Amino acid sequence: MADGHGAGGQAQFREMMEGTKEDWEIISEHSRIFNKGLAKRVLDHLRLLDGDFGGFPVDRLEHSLQTATRAHRDGRDEEYVVCALLHDIGDTLGSMNHPDVAAAILKPFVSEENLWMVANHGVFQGYYFFEHLGLDRNMRDQFKDNPHFQRCAEFCHKYDQKAFDPEYQSEPLEFFEPMVERVFSKPKNSIYLRKTEEASA
Numbered sequence: 609m610a611d612g613h614g615a616g617g618q619a620q621f622r623e624m625m626e627g628t629k630e631d632w633e634i635i636s637e638h639s640r641i642f643n644k645g646l647a648k649r650v651l652d653h654l655r656l657l658d659g660d661f662g663g664f665p666v667d668r669l670e671h672s673l674q675t676a677t678r679a680h681r682d683g684r685d686e687e688y689v690v691c692a693l694l695h696d697i698g699d700t701l702g703s704m705n706h707p708d709v710a711a712a713i714l715k716p717f718v719s720e721e722n723l724w725m726v727a728n729h730g731v732f733q734g735y736y737f738f739e740h741l742g743l744d745r746n747m748r749d750q751f752k753d754n755p756h757f758q759r760c761a762e763f764c765h766k767y768d769q770k771a772f773d774p775e776y777q778s779e780p781l782e783f784f785e786p787m788v789e790r791v792f793s794k795p796k797n798s799i800y801l802r803k804t805e806e807a808s809a
C-alpha cells in the first residue's frame with residue numbers, strides 16, 4: 609500500500625469529509641469505466657420486459673421494439689428512436705409512474721422536447737384507453753398550452769398506441785443497440801459535468 613490507496617485502487621476515507629483529491633481521482637477513474645457500461649446496463653434492463661405480457665397482445669419488449677421500429681421507419685432521428693425504445697423501461701420498477709423512470713434514465717442524454725415527451729407519454733397514451741378504466745381520456749388537455757403537447761400527442765398516436773400488433777415485423781433489439789450506445793455516450797445535462805465538458809458535449 610505504498611501509494612496509500614490500497615490494492616485495487618480504493619479511496620481511504622471512512623467519512624466523505626476526510627476525502628482527498630487522490631481519493632477522488634481513484635473514484636473518478638472507476639466511474640469513467642463504469643459509465644461506459646451504462647448503455648449495456650440499460651439494454652439488459654430493457655430485456656427484463658421480454659415475455660412480460662401483462663394481458664396485452666404483445667409482450668412489453670416487443671411493444672418497445674415495435675414503437676422504436678415504427679418511429680425509425682417513419683424517419684425519426686436516432687435520439688427520438690432511442691426514446692421510443694426506452695419509453696416503457698420503467699414498467700419493471702415504476703408500476704404507478706413508469707414514464708418517470710424512463711425520463712430519469714434519459715434526462716442527461718436527450719433534448720428537452722424528447723424528455724418531456726417521454727416523461728408525459730403516460731397521460732397522453734391515456735387518450736386511447738382511459739375511458740375504459742373510468743378515467744378521463746382528455747387528461748392530457750391539462751397540457752394543451754405546453755409547447756411540447758403536439759410532439760407527445762403525435763408520439764402516442766403514430767407509434768406508442770399502434771405498437772401492439774403481433775403480426776408486425778419489428779427490428780430486433782440488436783438493431784437498436786448501436787443507437788443506444790451512441791446516445792448514452794454523450795451526456796448533455798448532468799450535475800456531474802464540468803462546464804467545459806458541457807460545452808464540448
Ligand SMILES: [Fe+2]
Pocket residue numbers: 695696706707729730733
Ligand atoms: Fe408507457
Ligand SMILES: [Fe+2]
Pocket residue numbers: 671675695696768
Ligand atoms: Fe408504450
